[in-house]
Amino acid sequence: MQDDENKNLMLAMALSALVIIGWFLIFPPEQPEVIPPEKVVADGRGGANQSLGTQPDGSIVASAPAAGGTSVPVDTAETIGTRENALTKTNRIAIKTPRLDGSISLKGARIDDLHLTDYNVRLNDPSDKITLLSPTGGPKAYYALHGWTPYDSLTYNDVPHANTEWAVESGDIITEATPVTLKWENDKGLIFRRTISVDDNYMFNIEQSVENTTDEDVRLAPYGIIARQGEPETIGFYILHEGVVRASDGEIEEIDYDDMPDEAIDPRENAAVSAVDVEANGWIGFTDKYWMTTLIPNTGQAFNSVSKYSANSDTYQTDARLPSMVIPAGATQGITTSLFAGAKEYEIIKDYERNANVDSFIDSIDWGWFFFLTKPIFLVLHLLNNLIGNMGIAIIGLTLLIKALLFPLAYKSYVSMARMKELQPEMEKLKEKHGEDKQAMQKGVLALYKEKKVNPAAGCLPILLQIPIFFSLYKVIFVTIEMYHAPFIGWIHDLSAPDPSSFLNMFGLFPWGTPEVGTIFAFFSIGVYPILMGITMWLQQKLNPAPTDKTQAQIFAWLPWVFMFMLGQFAAGLVLYWVANNTITFIQQYTIMRSQGVKPDILGNIFKRFKKEEAESK
Template sequence: MADNNRNYILAIVLSILVLVGWQYFVGMPQMERQREAQRQQQAQQQAQQQGAPQPSAGAAPGASAPAAMVAQTREQVIAATPRVAIETPRLTGSINLVGGRVDDLVLATYRETVERNSPNVILLSPQGSPIDPTHHRQPFYAEFGFVPGAGQTIPVPNAETRWTQTGSGKLTPSTPVTLTWDNGQGLTFQRTYEIDPTYMITVRDSVVNRGQAQAVLHPYGLISRHGTPQTSGYYILHEGLIGVFGDKGLQEVGYSAIETARAQAFRSRGGWLGITDKYWAAALIPDQATDTDSSFKFFQSGTFKSYQTDYLKPALTIAPGATVETTSRLFAGAKEVAVVDGYAASLNVDRFDRLIDWGWFYFITKPLFKVMDWIFLKTGNFGIAILLVTLLVKALFFPLANKSYASITMMKKVQPEMMEIRDRFADDKMKQQQELMALYKREKINPLAGCWPIVIQIPVFFALYKVLFITIEMRQAPFFGWIRDLSAPDPTSLFNLFGLLPFEVPHFLLIGIWPLIMGVTMWVQMQMNPAPTDPIQATFFKWMPILFTFMLASFPAGLVIYWAWNNTLSVLQQAVIMRRYGVKLELWDNIKSMFGQAKKPAS
């Protein structure tokens, strides 16, 4: 009895250590990031109100620091300048006629939360807008223009230039918009914006030289973001500056990394670059047949911080009486897999699909999503897709799993003999191992075979976790009942009786119904395995389902549903094999033993 008590105490201590460690290494850093984001927000808003000097320009114009102003709302900033409205099935917003910037975009089909009255997601906002890093609301815009060639002092349009719209009307998929500006020295700049029904804006710039002198101009494009947004903070997801540059391939630089480096330069033909969030992105796509000088930049003046991706094209020489044209594209929207893949193929953009962070296991993660998406299109429910994909994976590895479960069953069948050998040679470990190996050989048992079901699950588990975590298709995807978002944790909690008691519980105690189901299925599966002979190991494995229940409770509900369903299928498969080998499973006795309810012998 003393040994049992010691083991139970040890298990409880281990449980507490795991929970405290989880909270310390995951929960507390997340809370600290949120507090830091709020401090940055307050400091940056103060900088906006007080003003800051202009940062130095790089190869392309640098990000503008906010001028001194009275704090305004985003709506007030937008209303302060003349604009051309944007209206498509997926996007609404406007182009600022002052500077010609694309700086006002709202995603018409996405809301911030699952609530019906939740506001739509704001993607781009003009300079001077208030900074709210928690909701990614901050100055975030795209700008296109020209830089004079070496030795030239030609007036070119800049952030203060007031463009004139030719004609009137909105920018829609069927109606382009044209802006013009005359520099007063013989050059007329004309810019035409086109937009498709999803998220691609095409910018066509032309320059007419009616003067007497030759002009040399470098076209540029930039995306600027003011203030540091709050990121998810997970290693498996990149949020920040991103691009593909020829032989250098995919480049991902986080906000803190570019703050340290200050600038990174790339030269390549084609490719793309931008700034990405978890589900949304803004990306520049220069002419894929043109060599460009691209860069990632960070600017800071006082407390004002800004991040920039930009490219500079080769010089265009405009002879008197001549006209030159250049075309660029801006992707600004949700990172929907089909849409992003479609642009990569139709525009022949090098690895544009990597705008979505498929990760190192790209060859597993993306095909897994494709299968799930195909099932979703047939069933209309991503939760059902998860269940069916789990069935497909189980079917794929059925022969290997069958051998593994057969080995586990044989281990359980000969466990009394194993215990007898360990007791007989308790003081001679070498002889004990020799006798055990002889037993395994005689019964044709591979003691390592039982590891395969777990090993097989690891890449699938990680790939599914990645799919649930990064793909916007999974965002706010409902299952049944209380699961309204498969990419978020189960919102219920055992500690308030699943909502019956009127109080909220701490985040790390959100032990919902599905995590509990997962824990029960895991416990049942472990009862079908041979019990470890070492008392400490036995106690640890006895409590492991509880530890996993706590740890996985904060994972996306879709992942917990997968794990519970996979456990259930494994239990059924192993039960059939155990019955075939004549091995009996005493679940009820194990339950009573676990809770110390076994009957005492009569006195």
């Protein structure tokens, strides 16, 4: 009975994994319907009741209440052309550093054009770099905007906003050594300045100041915004988070894009809003698999951390809304915040956490539920990759190291399986004796276990303890950016992409090409490593006791080949991990079974089975 329960559990786990993987491959998440922006006439003030407004140039402005109940405007103009065309619509200041290339728009002083020069879109093709930020007026606008919320008698037009045309006061290009200062003056005696600088990696500093030349105090509240128009393209795999990520006094929260519209609707903003009051340390932004943009107030700075989705403009937005400040008459007040826009490289992010006091910044990497396992596993993988210089070999080395550490647990499991394997002929005799009498069969099995002093559940606990560890290893390999365009050996030039070989052209022997990744035909275009994974999974399966139920036995017999096709389009690094894990497991289990007096003859058993089936057919 216990044996049947264990087989049912294993069957359920295998089928569940199969269903999950198949669902995400065949039915990727649907893109939401894009709702055209509604042009609602606003009163022009920064009051709490403002929702959407039409600006003089015709662009749509979505508003979000900031600290104190007033509002923050964000330009979400409807897409009108290509990205290149949108860049020509505004005057710009270039950004040029060793790792970044792009520009800021003088309209709104938006950071809305950014490329990551260390990362190519296509392998070995430096002509097309990863695009992180894009301007409004083009497809998939994605940008950062900073400004001030007006209070008291000041109105929307009395402060710089999304459509303000800034003038350059100093500097002509933003580099790691040369900042740029912008200036804008209203007609009420307020002079606004914004100095934008960037380091030699991915961190921008935005210094905002207000000079009050009037004879009265004024009150304003600074803010920062990251906006994305339209739902971004995501991988959509269940073990990876893509969407909002924020830290609030040490607490990390993740919100998927498809969950943002489900937040409570705030009528003041006409949007679905999730807000958190941060007392001292925090940040908020958007994360993709490898890239991220994040608003970071200074350490010790209280602020209102907001994520929201506006259905009217189909805009996803994160805000860092700081408390209002009083600028005395004749004085100048300012504040500096930071913006991270770049790749989620462990060393860089850890350095910002350690030396720039960005609290919990390392947790912007998606470590998952088992973070207490994924973090140390990643550190070992990171160290091995630095020592060896090849991520594929580092993956094999890490798998070998973890299998060695878990060998004492594995030993107990494999000994139990060896004893069960040894009882297999006796089980077959019981099956022939009792036929379809399941109750008599169960009694006979239990008596056999008692006679031979075998506990079928003895190997379950060690296996269950290993599952979180190997899931964590899988997670680490899936999310680490060090896999991106990393070569292995032979034909594997990018461990983050599927194995490019294919049995459809006999692995390059025939002159025709292979189906493109993402097409239905690519599902059948499996390479060498997925085939090796299927074979090693099958070999490992042959060392385990076969299910007594014929249906279960048939399902288990097909699983290696089904998984071979299912995982065939996964990243080569992940498939390499499965091949290494299956191979090491097979060697360990085979050796232990031999030490227990069990001599598995896998090929011999296959021939025997064929002969038996042939004899029965005659």
